[in-house]
Amino acid sequence: MKLASLILGAFALFLCFGQSMAMADPNGDPAAVKQDAKTGLWYDKAGNPTFKVEKDGTVDWYTSVGYLQYGANCLVCHGPDALGSSYAPNLTDSLTSLNYAEVYGIIVGGKRDVNASQDLVMPAWGDNKNVMCHINAIYVYLRARSDGAVGRGRPSKVAPKPAGYDEQENKCFGD
Template identity: 35%
Template sequence: MAMLPFASSSFAADDGPIVNDYSNMGADYSGSDDSEAKSDSGKSDASAKATAKSSSGKSASSSGQASSGADGKPYKVNCDGDGACKVSDDVMLGYEKFGGHCSRCHGETAEGSTFAPSLVQRLKGMGQGRFTAAVAGGVTKLDSTTGMYQIMPAWANNEDVMNHVQQIWAFLKARSDGALPAGRPQAMDGGGKG
């Protein structure tokens, strides 16, 4: 089995794996985390990524990760006054992968459905490491208002999702931050890698 690109990435200290051992079925995994949380070595996620980039000589996007814009955000979005938005290649790919795998449950706009939460809202308090862990490992949560379990499947064995989880994150983060309205974006002229 080939090693997936996400398998070697490190999570922030508070981005521990989300475990579905079913012995604590009422566990709530929606806790917030800090997007600039410190890693085990004491460096912030951003500085750890910069260190990894400089030591490997490769950009983040060449290893399957979404690259950050100059402002440190994982997306690049340009919207005109009429609401038409152009996005980087990473965000466009994330939009497409989200539509192919995630929108069935979370809705085409990522604003949720009757049985899956709004990722636009969830990502307001969730860092990238926790998001990746939730996608890879799945989530089981008891809804105390209905008494029913919400179960998100684990996608760790789906290479089409896991090889593009950083791009899905970039798209969803742009939606969550309010930088990208609902609807199909357009790719930037000239590639727009960043």
């Protein structure tokens, strides 16, 4: 009897958690509803960049670019799979409270938290083209990680590169 109610209690807790996690995206519903015809980037219904993961696990092009660019520019501090390190926060947690505009602003301008016991510095990337030309890709990768749509490691199945992808990337790099 006692054991049964314990199990029931644990299950109820699990349900609550599952629900609060599903609602934890501060941009609202992450479902991809519109793809930009030029760039191939997906948007949610509120107009924020988002990921698109098919039932068989295939991720959209930007999510896979974001994985690689995160690895090249952010992993050294924020750890593999965005799970944090002793120095920098777990971004899968951070993105449950920071929306697209806030994340974008922090990446461009940096962030600093100084007090008696620590001096944490998030560099500003506004002048770094490798980051700025991939900022939406990095964002959708982090959003997918935070929403639990993409697991740890490199996405194994990736949708084809959108036709307009190279053109907008080259334009950004100024080639």
